[in-house]
Amino acid sequence: MQQPYNVYEDRCPTRQVLDRLADKWALLILDRLQGAPVRFNQLRRDIQGISQKVLSQTLKKLERDGLLSRSVFATVPVTVEYALTDLGQSLIQTVSTFAHWAEQHMDAVLLAQVKYDEGAASTSGA
Amino acid sequence: MQQPYNVYEDRCPTRQVLDRLADKWALLILDRLQGAPVRFNQLRRDIQGISQKVLSQTLKKLERDGLLSRSVFATVPVTVEYALTDLGQSLIQTVSTFAHWAEQHMDAVLLAQVKYDEGAASTSGA
């Protein structure tokens, strides 16, 4: 009768899973794959600022984790599509909510930062 | 009539917000603060593996972002409590769902990893 692991425990594999997903690029990729498969260079264009290396690495990790699938089509030149798996689908709603929380509450965060910095300035300044 | 930013855009402040939140430790801290305020060393004990430095840094950033508040009580020795703000509350449900998805689907991820690695091994091995 072993107790289930939880995210607070060190050693627990959950930590590795969380660590993989708690990554800006991974979240953006998963979010971008919502709805339909996307090709490599399309992802690269859409997710602005991601480098080819990081995109490649992150895709590979997410594929290994079973969150997305990689399909190769023997066109010329070759076409590669990335799509969410069922496992990926089970997470996408949360990821999407999470990613877009940032959009919706960006102003509040920015305002909080200004206030915080003002307080810090007045502490050392006047 | 400016279009709203979105997470896919570079330059957008949303990226900074997402980058802040897409962090294993930040998520664990926020999740741990759900329900009631928690003291510094209690967080340190509960979130296994986090160092004092990273805990301190992450708390400060999250406070600056307005997601949590820091309250000092003039006891001896001093007591410091961290609690979610309203802004933090608005995110906690998603964070919690996200963090615990890892717990619930850990087995599936681990299985996917094994299968992926087997495929890679057979590619180079046989």
Place this chain on the structure above:
DNA sequence: CAGGATCCAAAGCGATACTG
């Protein structure tokens, strides 16, 4: 108890060049 400051090793990541 609740941190700040410092040192140092390790990981991350961009840029570049090359492959099928």
Place this chain on the structure above:
DNA sequence: CAGTATCGCTTTGGATCCTG
């Protein structure tokens, strides 16, 4: 198009020591 491989810088993060 869809990547891999390598180099070198930058950042992260743990460990340690110290303070109020």
